[in-house]
Structure formats: structure tokens, C-alpha cells
Amino acid sequence: MNCEQARERLGSYLYNEMSAPERRRLDAHLAGCVNCRHELETEQRFVSALARKMREISEDVTR
Amino acid sequence: MQVAEVEAISVAGQPGEAHIGESVLIRAAQEQDHDAFEQLVRLYDRSVLRVAMNLLRSEDDARDAYQEVFLRVYRSLHSFRHQCSFHTWLYRIATNVCLDHLRRKSVRKEQALEEDGDGAAAGPLHTTAADRPESDPERVFAARDVSRRLQLALEQLSPKERLVFEMKHYEGLRLRVIGEMLSISEEAAKNCLFRGTRKLRAALEEVRQ
Numbered sequence: 001m002n003c004e005q006a007r008e009r010l011g012s013y014l015y016n017e018m019s020a021p022e023r024r025r026l027d028a029h030l031a032g033c034v035n036c037r038h039e040l041e042t043e044q045r046f047v048s049a050l051a052r053k054m055r056e057i058s059e060d061v062t063r
Numbered sequence: 064m065q066v067a068e069v070e071a072i073s074v075a076g077q078p079g080e081a082h083i084g085e086s087v088l089i090r091a092a093q094e095q096d097h098d099a100f101e102q103l104v105r106l107y108d109r110s111v112l113r114v115a116m117n118l119l120r121s122e123d124d125a126r127d128a129y130q131e132v133f134l135r136v137y138r139s140l141h142s143f144r145h146q147c148s149f150h151t152w153l154y155r156i157a158t159n160v161c162l163d164h165l166r167r168k169s170v171r172k173e174q175a176l177e178e179d180g181d182g183a184a185a186g187p188l189h190t191t192a193a194d195r196p197e198s199d200p201e202r203v204f205a206a207r208d209v210s211r212r213l214q215l216a217l218e219q220l221s222p223k224e225r226l227v228f229e230m231k232h233y234e235g236l237r238l239r240v241i242g243e244m245l246s247i248s249e250e251a252a253k254n255c256l257f258r259g260t261r262k263l264r265a266a267l268e269e270v271r272q
Binding site for chain 2: 011012015017046047050051053054055056057
């Protein structure tokens, strides 16, 4: 897997929508690529913060 | 997470018995037993209202949608064949009703913008995360009015993008299930989710800079 293919798959990885074999291939790429790891960490922080904020909004709306 | 909550409403602690009970209720309601239909509504009414509130963000719209959902359920219950779970079937109706509401709202908003002579409805959403790899996600969300801006950004998504995004985040549903409910492929649901996420990120970052 190259960097371009890895980055295309980061969304599926973060939303836990990836098959186990595909996940293993991406993990193998990430283990050897510092740039893609950095990209994943940034995306991960964004998606986690977004999910937290969405929960807060949902609690406000449905209270 | 929230999927468990949704399922808990349908199983009420005793999965086997509750499903048998639900199935009996559905069959009775299909044979015009109004009490059975009322019990079925009571079993799911909070779940439907919660979904509508999350998707439509307006109590009035959510209540309209809620009534429309159960009206559609009442009219089409005879066509339920017990081939999928009642919850999936009901949820499909609820999301379709909400999608119709969002589409109508979106058309009204576009018409209003056209009347105002404002063609820039898309705003800053054409930028992507890849354009700003140096940005700091925590700082984006630390802004004081981020909730309001996030809600505005959600309104900029297409109805389908927004529905997929919110079903994923609020209901914790798998993309395969979301696709089934919206009659689109899993791949299309995935594209909606990722495109929506990119647009939200771009919109939130754009305002901060």
C-alpha cells in the first residue's frame, strides 16, 4: 500500500468501517510511514473532537 | 453506544420474550387492533422523536415528522412482512420522512437565497482538510461559539450527507445499515459521510482563520 492509498482509507479506519485484512494492510503501512501516521493522528483528533461536540449538541437538543 | 439504546427500546430487557411480544403486537395491529397499534407506538415513540430531534433540530419540525412517521406506519403496516426487524423498517420510514423535511427546507432556503440575489450558498465548504495539514483540531473546537458554527455548517451539507453523518454520529449505525435504510449502497453512504466530515472541517477551520 502506498501513501495515496493509505490516505484514501483513513476515513474508513477512523470510523471503524474497515475489514480486518484491509486494516492490517493499513497498519503495516502506518508502521513504516511517519507522514501517514501524522496525518492519521491529526484526523483522529479532529474526528474525536467532532464526535464529542456532536454528542453535546445532541444532549442539548433532546434534553 | 447509542445503537444499544435504540435496541434496548425494542427488547426491553428480555430479548426473546420482547421480540415475540412485539411480533404478536404487530400481527394484531395488522389486523386492525387499535390497542395493539397504540402499544406499538408507545414502544417506539421516544426513539422516533429522538431521531427526528437529532436530524431536524427543531421541536416543531420533529413533532411534525413524528406524526407523519406514525401516520405512514399506520397506513403501510399491512405491507410489513416480518422479513427485517420492525425497528429497521420503522427507522427507514423515520429517516425518509426526515430526509423529505430536510429537502423541503433546503429548497426553501435556496429559493430565499435566490430571491436575495446571493449566489454564494456553498460558503467556504469547497476547501478540504488536506489543504491545511498544519491545523490543530483541538483549537478549532475550543472556540467559544463552535456549537453554533457546527450547527450552521451541518445545515450547509446536502440533506443526504447530513442524514448519513448524523445517523452515524447520533445513532452509531454501521454504514451498511445506513445504506439499507436510505436505499443507497454502502459505498455511497461512506462517500456521504467522508464528504460531510471534510466539509465540516473546512467550514470550522475557515471561520477560525
